[in-house]
Amino acid sequence: MLQQSTKFLPVLVAGLALAAPFTARAQTAVATAHPQYTKALTDLRLARALLMVPDDTPAKKFSVTAAGDIDQAMAEIKRASIDDGKSLDDHPPIDANVSHRDRLHEAQALIESATRDLNAEEDDKAALGWRAKATKDVADAHAFVLAAVNNEKDKPKKS
Incomplete structure (x- = not known):
């Protein structure tokens, strides 16, 4: 079970890395508004x-x-x-x-x-x-x- 969940860890990390700029941009947009x-x-x-x-x-x-x-x-x-x-x-x-x-x-x-x-x-x-x-x-x-x-x-x- 642990081996299966660790297979997806790189995908999860990559997804979070891709989402970070959008989250920061959304917070900046709200602050600007x-x-x-x-x-x-x-x-x-x-x-x-x-x-x-x-x-x-x-x-x-x-x-x-x-x-x-x-x-x-x-x-x-x-x-x-x-x-x-x-x-x-x-x-x-x-x-x-x-x-x-x-x-x-x-x-x-x-x-x-x-x-x-x-x-x-x-x-x-x-x-x-x-x-x-x-x-x-x-x-x-x-x-x-x-x-x-x-x-x-x-x-x-x-x-």
Whole structure:
């Protein structure tokens, strides 16, 4: 039985090698058709990373909730149009010298950018429901980031 299945192994490998360029081309075509979704995913991925930098401030609970909303929004965006295949950790490095409050403000700006991208015109009527859910999740994340900013206390300045 093993000998029979190994006979087809070269055929299987060759078939996969031939299919790979078509799969990559299809993913590129989808990303090109919806560049605003790709940009929204990129912004949300970085915003999430900024929110998940360890901290022990009162704002932490809001940051964690916002990150959960971002996860839900990203899942909806992927259902609506495209899965760019990138992991949550695929983002620029986070500057360790930036204050937590400044990271929250940067996350807020990224979420606002993603909101603008999600509000771009959509031709695919089937994607509208998923996009609406993603937009709601992004709005929820934005509200929690604002709550985190409002609960983040400035550290006293050294004299």
